[in-house]
Amino acid sequence: MKKAKERGEVKKAEVKRAEALLIFSRLPVGVETKTRLAPLLDESCREQLHRCFWADIFASLLELRDRMDLFLCWTGSGAPETYSHLIPAEFQLREQRGASLGDRMFRAAQDAFESGYERVAIVGSDIPQLRPESVRRGFDALLRADVVLGPAYDGGYWFIGMKKAHPELFDLSVPWGGSEVRLGTLARMERLGCLYAETDAYRDIDTPDDLRAFLAEGHERGTATRAFLETLFHP
Numbered sequence: 001m002k003k004a005k006e007r008g009e010v011k012k013a014e015v016k017r018a019e020a021l022l023i024f025s026r027l028p029v030g031v032e033t034k035t036r037l038a039p040l041l042d043e044s045c046r047e048q049l050h051r052c053f054w055a056d057i058f059a060s061l062l063e064l065r066d067r068m069d070l071f072l073c074w075t076g077s078g079a080p081e082t083y084s085h086l087i088p089a090e091f092q093l094r095e096q097r098g099a100s101l102g103d104r105m106f107r108a109a110q111d112a113f114e115s116g117y118e119r120v121a122i123v124g125s126d127i128p129q130l131r132p133e134s135v136r137r138g139f140d141a142l143l144r145a146d147v148v149l150g151p152a153y154d155g156g157y158w159f160i161g162m163k164k165a166h167p168e169l170f171d172l173s174v175p176w177g178g179s180e181v182r183l184g185t186l187a188r189m190e191r192l193g194c195l196y197a198e199t200d201a202y203r204d205i206d207t208p209d210d211l212r213a214f215l216a217e218g219h220e221r222g223t224a225t226r227a228f229l230e231t232l233f234h235p
Contacts, residue, residue: 016069017067017068017069017117018117018118018119019067019068019069019117019118019119019120019121019139020068020069020070020071020112020115020117020119020120020121021061021064021068021069021070021071021120021121021123021135022071022073022094022108022109022112022120022121022122022123023057023061023070023071023072023073023091023122023123023124023125024073024096024104024105024108024122024123024124024125025054025072025073025074025075025124025125026050026074026075026076026125027074027075027076027077027078027080027082027083028047028050028051028054028083028086029047029076029077029078030042030043030044030045030046030047030050031043032076032077033046033047033050033076034046034049034050034126034205034206036206036207037049037206037207037208037211040208040211041232045232048228049225049228049229050125051086052128052224052225052227052228053125053126053127053128053205053225054086054087054125055086055224055225056128056129056130056221056222056223056224056225057125057127057128057130058086058087058088058091060130060131060132060221061130061132061135062088062090063132064132064135064136065090067136067139068139069092069117070090070091070092071091071092071093071094071108071112072087072091072092072093072094073094073095073096073104073108073122074093074094074095074096075095075096075104080093080095094108094111096108102170102171103170103171105122105160105170106165106167106169106170106171108122109122109162109165110165113164113165118163119139119142119143119161119162119163120161120162120163120165121135121138121139121142121148121159121160121161121162122159122160122161123135123150123158123159124158124204126204126205126206127158127202127203127204127205128205128214128221128222128224128225128226129202129203129214129217129219129220129221129222129225130158130202130221131200131220131221134150134159134199134200134202135159135199137199137200138150138159138161138199139161141161141197141198141199142161142162142163142197144195144197145194145195145196145197146162146163146164146189146194146195146196147160147161147162147163147166147169147189147194147195147196147197148160148161148162148196148197148198148199149161149182149185149186149196149197149198149199150198150199150200150201150202151182151198151201151202152182152201152202152203152204153201153202153203153204154179154203154204154206155179155180155181155182155183156179156181156182156204157181157182157185158202158204159199160185161199166188166192166194168188168191168192169185169188169189169192203217205225211229214226214229215229215230215233
């Protein structure tokens with residue numbers, strides 16, 4: 001496996017595909033990750049859960065590697081090299097840049113377009129049940145639309161695909177992570193005159209209720225996450 005630093009140095013001439021998928025994630029540092037799951041889960045459990053999220057979503061998205069380039073855009077204390085054994089070599093590493101989540105998303109998308117990609121999408125890492133065909137549908141819809149969203153059950157979105165990095169889409173007047181993010185983004189798209197489409201809806205896992213719903217729903221994907229949660233709740 002290549003060192004993380006080496007894997008992050010990708011120049012425009014190396015771009016061979018038209019599509020780039022950017023996974024936005026914190027590093028799995030317990031004190032920083034999934035804080036809304038405390039006090040149900042302590043720091044150690046939250047860190048292990050985050051690692052399970054990674055295992056599941058990386059396994060699903062690797063099925064797309066023949067169509068698109070894959071990136072892990074990370075933030076958090078520590079160094080990604082510490083977690084290189086968890087990150088498949090197919091994922092190129094990028095450090096997130098910017099003060100707010102919206103600013104970091106815009107900059108990451110803009111960097112991808114400047115590298116030569118024609119279609120770029122950003123997804124979160126807290127959907128272990130994610131099916132690769134949902135991402136494919138999002139990129140397929142992007143062939144006809146300007147922007148594609150994958151709705152999240154909490155009122156946000158888990159997928160945003162675009163042909164151009166519009167800064168207005170990431171400069172919202174509502175809190176990121178809140179229930180009005182998707183509606184706020186739709187309002188910005190309407191103002192910009194963007195042709196809009198959707199892919200599948202998902203539940204991202206942020207709260208204890210989300211954990212319980214994930215276990216109750218019996219998804220085909222997310223096996224590492226399910227196995228870990230079952231050891232916690234049904235030992």
